[in-house]
Amino acid sequence: MTTTALREPSQGNDAAPRDGYVQRAGLAVAEELARFVETEALPGTGIDANRFWSGLAQLCEEFTPQNRALLQRREGLQQTIDQWHRDHPQSGDGMPPRELREIGYLVPEPAPFTIGTTGVDSEISSVAGPQLVVPALNARFVLNAVNARWGSLYDALYGTDALNGTTPTGSGYDAKRGARVISWAKAFLDKYTPLANGSWADWTGGVPVLSDPDHLVGTIGDNLLLRRNGLHIEIVIDPQSEIGLNDPAGIADIRLESALSTIVDLEDSVAAVDAEDKVAAYRNWLGALRGDLVASFTKGDQKVVRTANPDRTYQTLDGDSMALRSRSLLLVRNVGHLMTTPAVRLPDGTEAYEGLLDAAMTALIGMHDLKGLGRLRNSLTGSIYIVKPKMHGPDECAFTNDVFNAVEDMLGLPRHTLKVGVMDEERRTSANLAACIHAVKDRVFFINTGFLDRTGDEIHTSMLAGPMQRKADIKKAEWIAAYEDRNVQIGLACGFTGRAQIGKGMWAAPDAMQDMLDQKIGHPMSGASTAWVPSPTAATLHAAHYQACNVAERQQQRLAEPIVPVAKLLTVPLAESPDWSAEEIAAELDNNIQSILGYMVRWIDAGIGCSKVPDIHDVGLMEDRATLRISSQHIANWLQHGIIDHAIVDEALHRMAAKVDAQNAGDPSYRPMAGEDRQSIALNAARELIVEGAQQPSGYTEPVLHRARALAKQRI
C-alpha cells in the first residue's frame, strides 16, 4: 500500500494578506465568516462589528497561550504515563493512584460544595426526559430535532422493531400490526395514567375519570392532555381518521412529550473543517434559535417545507389557557480545546483555536434568543446553554469558565448567562469529577457520561499497559460501571437535584428500538435525569421510560450511597491472558475496520459527520468521531502489543474497503476506495489513523479527519 498521501493544508505562519480573508482588529477573518457575522449574527444584538472583532481578537490574545499550555500539559502527562508503563512492563494495570497523584493527574478533592447554578429552564432543572443530539450541519435534521418535543407513540411503535423485533413490510397499513401497537399504547396508559374504572382499551370517550385525577390537566379541541412525572401525554381524538375510525373513543394517536432538550452539535457528529462549514453550522444554530430556519426537500414524491412548530395553547380543566412548548429546549455543543480553525487567523498567521471562536459565535447567536429577535423563544430564563466536550481535568474546566467569563464581558452579558454542560468523557475528568464541577460550579447545567469518547481515552491513556480486551468486553469491565456510578453519585453530592441535569450517553443502535426499550430504562433507573437518543423516534420511545421510573425518587435513594472509590475507576480493561483464536482476532479487526472505513469515507468525501454504518453482523450502528476514536485506538493498541501486525491490517483495510464500496454502490456520488491506484484519500486517512493511532493527541481522530477532508474539498 502506498504511504499516506495526506499533507498538512497550508497553515502559514506569516501575517501576509491572504486571498479569501479580510482584516478585522488584527485578525485575518475568512470572508464568509466576516459576512455572516456582520450581516446576520450581529444585527439586532446591540453589538457593533468593531466591538465584536476587537473582543474576539482580545479573547484569542488572552487565551491562546493558555490553551496551548493546557494541550502541552495533556501531552506531558501522557508521556509520563507511557514512560511508567515502559518502566513497569508487568504491571498488569494502569499507573497506580498514588503515583497519579504525584504527577498531578489526580488532584485533591474539593471540600463538599453545592453548585450555584440559577436561571435554568425547567427542562434542565426539574423535569427528567430524553435528550436528542443532532448534527448542526443538517438543517433538515435540526428542524426535525427542534420539533421532536412531541412524537407519535403509535408511529414510533409501528415503524420500528420496538414491539416484536420486526419492521413493517409493504406500503399499506397492516391492521394486525396496528392492533398490537394500539394495545401496547393503551396498556401503557393503563399502567401510568389509569382510569378509575376499566381499561383505556374499553374507554368510549367523553371526559375520563382517572384513578389519579391530577393526571388529567387539560384539553385541546377534543384531545386530552395528561401529565405524569412532569411529562405530558396527548390523546388525539379524531374519529374520522383511519385509526380513529375503528377505535371505540375515536383515538387516532397517543403523542408523548419526548425530546425535552436537543443538543445542536458542532462536535462529534459534524464534519466542519473550514469557514464555509463553520458558517453553515452557525447559521443553522441561529435559525433554530430564532425560529426562522427552513428546510425544503423532496421526500418520496412529496415536496416538504419544514419549519419550527409554534407553541400550542391548551385549556385547563378550569377553562384557562395554558401554552405548552412544542419545541425542544436547544443547547449547542461547541468543539473541545484541541483543534484550530482556518476561519480565523491570528496576527502571526496561525489558526485560531476553534473552541474560542465557537464560544464567541454561539454566545453571540444566543443573544438573538435572549433579546427575542426571532419568531420564537428558546430559553424562558435567559440562559444560553453550551455543552463543552473533551475537557481533561479541572484546569481545562477552569479555562472554559474563564473563557465564558470573557465572552460574557465582551458581549455585555450578565455573569453566568452562559451555562456549561460538562461532558464527562475523558479519563482525567472522570477521575477528578468533583474538582471539574467545582471549576464551573456557578454555571454548570449538566454533566453527561460520554462513554464513547471515554472508552477511546481509556484505551489511549493506557496504550502501553498491554493489549485491551475486545471492544464489546471493554464495555462490560469494572471501570465503566465505576465511571457511570461515580458520575451520578458525584452529581448528586454536588447538589444537581433540582438545579442541573445528570446525563447518560447515546443509544448508538438507531434501528434496535426493541433493545432500547428493554435496556435504556437503566438510565433513568440510575438516577440520571436525561439520556441521549439518536433520533426523534428514539426520543419518543425513551420518553416511556420516564413514566416507568420516577427519577426524583431514584435520586433521593442514591444520594445516600457512598461514592465508588477512584481506584475502581482507574482499573484498566486489559486482557488478562490474551488467548483469542485467529478467528476471534480477525472478527474484531474486520468489525473495527469496517466501521472505520464506512464512517470515514462519508466524512471525508461527502462531509457527513454522523452515519449509520453496518457492523459485520449487518446491524446498522451510529458512528461518529467518538466511535471512530474507539475503533482506531483499539486496533492501534493491538498493533502496539503484537496481537496483529501491519500486513494483517493492510489486508483487512483492502478487503473491507471493497465491502464498504459494495455497501455504497447505490450512491452515484460515492468514490470507491478499493482499486488499483490506491489513491483514495479516505482509505489512506484510515490507515494513518490506525497505524499512527498511538501518536494521535489523546487518540483523537480530528487532526487526521480534518486534513483529509480539507484535501478532499480541494479535489471537489
Ligand SMILES: CC(=O)SCCNC(=O)CCNC(=O)[C@H](O)C(C)(C)COP(=O)(O)OP(=O)(O)OC[C@H]1O[C@@H](n2cnc3c(N)ncnc32)[C@H](O)[C@@H]1OP(=O)(O)O
Ligand atoms: C458520541 C456522541 O457524541 S453521540 C452524539 C452524536 N450523534 C448524533 O448526533 C446522532 C444523530 N443521528 C443521526 O445522525 C442519525 O439518526 C443516524 C445517522 C444515526 C441514523 O440515521 P438514519 O437512521 O439513516 O436516519 P435517516 O437519515 O434515514 O433519517 C430518518 C429520519 O429521522 C430523522 N432523524 C434522524 N436522526 C435525527 C436526529 N438526530 N435529529 C433529528 N432528526 C433525525 C431525519 O430527519 C429523517 O427524517 P426526515 O426524512 O423526515 O427528515
Ligand SMILES: O=CC(=O)O
Ligand atoms: O459525546 C459523547 C460520547 O460518548 O463521546
Ligand SMILES: [Mg+2]
Ligand atoms: Mg464525545
